[in-house]
Amino acid sequence: MNRNFTLLILLMLTSFSFAQPGPVGHLTIFSEDGDKFTLILNGEVINDVPQTNLRVEDLNQPYYNAKIKFEDASLADITKNNLMLTDVDGIFSDVTYKIKRDKNNKSKMKMNYFSSIPVRPDFIPASNVHVIHYGQPRPVVVQQTTGVSQTTTTTTTQTGGTSVGVGVNVGGINMGVTINDSMGGGSVTQTTTTTTHSGNADVHYDEPVRGCGGRSCMTPGNFNAALATIKKQSFEDTRLKTAKQVITANCLNVDQIIQIANTFSFEDNKLEFAKYAYDYCIEPKNYFKLNGIFSFSSNVDELSDYVQSKQ
16 A cells, blocks of 8 residues: 555656646737837736737736727727637637727727737747736835935845645555645845935836846746747748847847857857847846857957947
8 A cells, every 4th residue: 555655656756847838829019000008907017018019928818808008099909808818618818909090080099909829839929029928026116205215125036936735545544645735936136226315306217127028038848939930931031030039029148148149050140149139138237148058268358348338
């Protein structure tokens, strides 16, 4: 009995360790006439800066109540309840909606269903699309009214971790097992400091210690799919364009940037990509690690000089 019980517990531990995240859908909204807007889902502001083409990834609810507020105050808000992210079978999809002006009343706006495709992990948004990964923290806004002041903000964000309670009955013996899965989980602490010199009310966005606006890097699954897409390109020029397209819509850590850079055979392309990727790196202080991808010291010096000029 003890042997069977041990085997059962090991099987449960294995299944929890390799459990995959729940299904998610993606939402894209674009303005046909180029009107900038802010999206609110279930009462939560998604984009602080108004956009004309917005993509929200990793939405885990089949329905959302959506509200669109336009930068142009003369345009009427749009409210759409029960905006659907699943198909008729309840499977999450990659859904696109289009905003356009009413032909008979230019201040009245409409948002209609445009298209839907299955969720693809290797999908790469166009470079003109502003991408937001739902649930990731946004920069904090600090408002000062008078004088000179310095504000330090520390934010701790829980990024994962699972605690599971399991009841097991073996041979008439009831036992409770609690499994704490911290692999892939943890917390990120971000400290930012803002100094304001003003005699009137000013609003400033904090500048995070990490690069890429304080956003998290691509998840391993999305990155591996993007890396595979880059490697499929037959020509280096096309591979470089694809790599730039990937990081324009996402943030990467240093190791992910190194993996993409090593897909290039020519050092000139490695150097060009390494320079381009700097603004999208969440840990710019560790960018020196990229020096190891080069065979020529002149390229190491050029990248170092470039990084110094950006600081």
